[in-house]
Amino acid sequence: xxxxxxxxxxxxxxxxxxxxxxxxxxxxxxxxxxxxxxxxxxxxxxxxxxxxxxxxxxxxxxxxxxxxxxxxxxxxxxxxxxxxxxxxxxxxxxxxxxxxxxxxxxxxxxxxxxxxxxxxxxxxxxxxxxxxxxxxxxxxxxxxxxxxxxxxxxxxxxxxxxxxxxxxxxxxxxxxxxxxxxxxxxxxxxxxxxxxxxxxxxxxxxxxxxxxxxxxxxxxxxxxxxxxxxxxxxxxxxxxxxxxxxxxxxxxxxxxxxxxxxxxxxxxxxxxxxxxxxxxxxxxxxxxxxxxxxxxxxxxxxxxxxxxxxxxxxxxxxxxxxxxxxxxxxxxxxxxxxxxxxxxxxxxxxxxxxxxxxxxxxx
Ligand code: SF4
Numbered sequence: 001x002x003x004x005x006x007x008x009x010x011x012x013x014x015x016x017x018x019x020x021x022x023x024x025x026x027x028x029x030x031x032x033x034x035x036x037x038x039x040x041x042x043x044x045x046x047x048x049x050x051x052x053x054x055x056x057x058x059x060x061x062x063x064x065x066x067x068x069x070x071x072x073x074x075x076x077x078x079x080x081x082x083x084x085x086x087x088x089x090x091x092x093x094x095x096x097x098x099x100x101x102x103x104x105x106x107x108x109x110x111x112x113x114x115x116x117x118x119x120x121x122x123x124x125x126x127x128x129x130x131x132x133x134x135x136x137x138x139x140x141x142x143x144x145x146x147x148x149x150x151x152x153x154x155x156x157x158x159x160x161x162x163x164x165x166x167x168x169x170x171x172x173x174x175x176x177x178x179x180x181x182x183x184x185x186x187x188x189x190x191x192x193x194x195x196x197x198x199x200x201x202x203x204x205x206x207x208x209x210x211x212x213x214x215x216x217x218x219x220x221x222x223x224x225x226x227x228x229x230x231x232x233x234x235x236x237x238x239x240x241x242x243x244x245x246x247x248x249x250x251x252x253x254x255x256x257x258x259x260x261x262x263x264x265x266x267x268x269x270x271x272x273x274x275x276x277x278x279x280x281x282x283x284x285x286x287x288x289x290x291x292x293x294x295x296x297x298x299x300x301x302x303x304x305x306x307x308x309x310x311x312x313x314x315x316x317x318x319x320x321x322x323x324x325x326x327x328x329x330x331x332x333x334x335x336x337x338x339x340x341x342x343x344x345x346x347x348x349x350x351x352x353x354x355x356x357x358x359x360x361x362x363x
Contacts (some may be wrong), residue, residue, distance in 0.1 A: 029256070179200065180206065224257055266295055269302035278325055
């Protein structure tokens with residue numbers, strides 16, 4: 001943890017499958033499938049794709065008992081991937097997926113029902129030794145709380161919803177859980193997590209919910225999740241985007257990398273471009289990003305359009321290109337290489353160098 005951060009909040013630890021969440025363990029990255037759970041093949045494919053892109057934990061919506069039967073098949077094809085079942089309204093579905101090997105159950109206090117049903121769930125979690133996530137969401141708060149506060153969903157109201165559930169778990173002598181308290185408003189989200197963070201010991205799953213389109217969703221998540229992480233709050237993250245969930249995972253790693261909390265894949269250092277650029281930086285970088293998306297080894301690659309900022313960045317990068325007329329200079333580990341790269345061959349050449357440095361093969 002560096003000097004810009006508050007010390008990470010101390011929390012207990014739970015295991016979602018083989019992934020530890022909380023304590024001093026690395027901040028894990030989550031996403032959620034958006035395929036139809038009944039389509040086992042498509043869902044398994046998406047789970048594998050998310051895993052390939054770095055997701056540590058994957059959540060699946062289980063809307064019915066029939067979906068629980070699909071889950072059974074999905075589970076048998078994804079044995080080593082931690083899966084969380086998203087359960088709303090019908091607690092019996094949770095009991096079923098627990099029997100089929102789910103690694104965590106997410107419940108929403110707003111719609112899971114009375115204490116008798118919660119007790120059944122808790123007994124089930126105890127029996128299978130799996131954690132529960134209390135997932136409070138501004139869009140689905142308990143009816144009583146919505147009415148009590150005249151539909152104004154402040155951070156304090158979200159906090160109250162969490163604590164009602166936590167108190168029930170306390171009475172049932174159950175502490176193996178994590179909490180999320182998401183709002184679609186960034187500042188409300190931050191405040192709600194701060195309130196929860198100082199009131200319980202359990203790990204926190206952080207994220208901003210219902211963030212909007214990809215562009216604004218990334219911005220809201222970077223601010224919300226980034227701010228909380230800098231405050232030392234957060235043990236596992238999900239970036240919610242109205243987009244392909246693979247992008248959620250990529251953005252989550254971008255946030256963690258930006259805060260020097262976890263590194264995965266290429267960190268591109270590229271300039272915004274201007275009329276000084278000696279080659280088309282935007283085109284080259286976009287092309288390379290696509291070609292190199294399979295790289296998981298952390299590596300810094302600077303591609304800068306001219307000497308103004310190019311040299312300084314190249315000297316600090318694993319691989320650096322400094323734009324020159326027709327040919328550009330190449331730096332490896334901060335050392336200028338004797339041969340220049342032809343500007344019209346930068347993409348091919350850089351791909352080869354990055355792959356050689358990361359021991360990967362062209363797909
Ligand atoms: S590094 Fe050069 S090309 Fe890139 S924005 Fe700066 S001045 Fe322009």
